[in-house]
Amino acid sequence: MTGSSTVCVIIAAKNAAATIGRAVRSALAEPQTAEVVVVDDGSTDGTGAEALAADDGSGRLNIIRFETNRGPAAARNRAIEASKAPLIAILDSDDFFLPGRFAQMMAEDNWDFIADNIVFVKEESVAQVSTGVGRFRREARMLDLEDFILGNISRRGEQRGEIGFLKPVMRRDFLERHGLRYNEKLRLGEDYDLYARALVAGARYKIIHSCGYGAVVRHDSLSGKHRTDDLKRLYEADQAILGTDGLTERQRDLLLQHERHIRDRYELRHFLDLKNNDGALAAIAYALSHPQAVPAIVGGIAADKKEAFIGSKAPTPQPTTGSLRFLLPVMTEADQR
Known part of the structure; x- marks a missing residue:
């Protein structure tokens, strides 16, 4: 932890004992992380114990438990209430940060929300990420409401833009000024809804193409089991x-x-x-x-x-490097020459 630690990482977790330790360790490893707040959302396994086992002793880890499951929106809202850092980062309990993620983001200015590229990886291939993800150029651009909505409309036989998967860092003061929190009635699309309302309120949403977030693709993901x-x-x-x-x-x-x-x-x-x-x-x-x-x-x-x-039409191929798939196009310094 350094004097420039300004980010609170919030993690909503339900029955994530197998992966929560990796998520917590990756968050604590970032020098800009001031707090990590895990909300154990009514888990019936050892999620809380595994999160605690990943503590680095710096005093930055806070674990909160819901006795009954209340959903990711309620868990994230509770984490926001329990935290104080001026910046809030979202991390799913089965995902992880790549080293240096926040440094790339903090190099940008003039934003209320900022998100970076995501590498999608199967659980058995997580070890490849450290060597397969290079130092891609940031290539910053702004995301407006129109592009955000378009990126969240899927059509049969076509690969949607997947913009809804972005995991931004958010400025707490913007959320407070506009009274923004996750809609706790939602258990599907709660991220989409919050970001759309923020953009309607005038949020400056910046995207950079360097990759700092690893999303683990799981066939049994809770997000794929909506009612x-x-x-x-x-x-x-x-x-x-x-x-x-x-x-x-x-x-x-x-x-x-x-x-x-x-x-x-x-x-x-x-x-x-x-x-x-x-x-x-x-x-x-x-x-x-x-x-x-x-x-x-x-x-x-x-x-x-x-x-x-x-048979379904094959989706449009996504940007890849080796066996890894990226949400956004990637460009190295060598590509610029």
């Missing part, structure tokens, strides 16, 4: 943002596209849930009583059947 109701709450969050004054016509149109995209997914899932749980007649009765949902249901079923028949 049908989670989709409903997410499109309702879009509707709340659409009620904000001062949106441009373009911003409103894109928000409506995202809302419709999520709502269509909800309608299809809800129809299939009814069919599986209550029978085909109940599902058909729902469709007949909600004609606005019929295009999403019919279109979704048709698309599913088409994909099952011909």
Whole structure:
């Protein structure tokens, strides 16, 4: 810990005993880290004990436990309340920071949020990251609301921009001035919702292309197991943002596209849930009583059947270096010459 330690790293963790130690150690290893706050969100394994075992004795680690699971939004809000550092960094419990991450970010100015490149890696390949990720140029650019929304709309057969995966460092004073916290009703898209509301409030969101965040790709990730109701709450969050004054016509149109995209997914899932749980007649009765949902249901079923028949179209390849995949394009100093 140094006099320039200004970052609080917040980690929401549920049943993450196998990975939380690595996450905590990577956060404590950054000289700019003033605090690491782990919120054990009702785990039934040894998550808390494993987090404590990763403590380096510097007094920077704070572990808070929820007796019952309250979701990542509530856990992160509790961590923000418990911390004091002027900068807040998000780290998922199965992910890790690469050495020097915060130094690259702190070299930039004029931002309220700043995010860097992400390397996606399978658990068995984590050891390759230290040698496979080079010193990429920062290549800073600003992210506006329009590009952010576009990067969060996926289409069948196409690789979305994955902008929603970014893990920014946020200025606490911006969050406080605008009364921003995670929406605790959300268990899906809580990050998207917070960042969208921040951009609506005028946040300067900067992206750099150097890589400092390792995201572990897991087939059993909790984020991939959302409920049908989670989709409903997410499109309702879009509707709340659409009620904000001062949106441009373009911003409103894109928000409506995202809302419709999520709502269509909800309608299809809800129809299939009814069919599986209550029978085909109940599902058909729902469709007949909600004609606005019929295009999403019919279109979704048709698309599913088409994909099952011909196979999904291969997604657009993402930037890679060796066996590693990156969210953003990467460029080394050698590429500049």
